[in-house]
Amino acid sequence: MQDEYYVRPSKYGSVKITGTGLTTIEGHVILVLTDATFASLVDDGVVAGTNPLTWHGISGPQLEGEEIHARGKFTQLQLSAGSVLVY
Numbered sequence: 001m002q003d004e005y006y007v008r009p010s011k012y013g014s015v016k017i018t019g020t021g022l023t024t025i026e027g028h029v030i031l032v033l034t035d036a037t038f039a040s041l042v043d044d045g046v047v048a049g050t051n052p053l054t055w056h057g058i059s060g061p062q063l064e065g066e067e068i069h070a071r072g073k074f075t076q077l078q079l080s081a082g083s084v085l086v087y
């Protein structure tokens with residue numbers, strides 16, 4: 001049985017991402033629902049020329065329950081595996 005997560009709605013809403021396609025999003029927090037591997041991530045608050053995955057310390061699978069907070073806001077996300085909730 002999978003745990004359920006309840007989050008306070010943000011002005012951007014929330015979206016659950018489970019596929020491996022590139023997803024356009026607007027959110028400030030990524031909650032890892034099932035262990036997730038990120039292919040790419042865009043955070044518009046990270047200094048130009050810096051890889052947001054590196055800036056956030058994401059170098060391998062992120063474990064279920066982890067939260068990743070945007071420097072500005074997340075605008076794009078692509079997973080290789082797992083599922084996340086962006087809000």
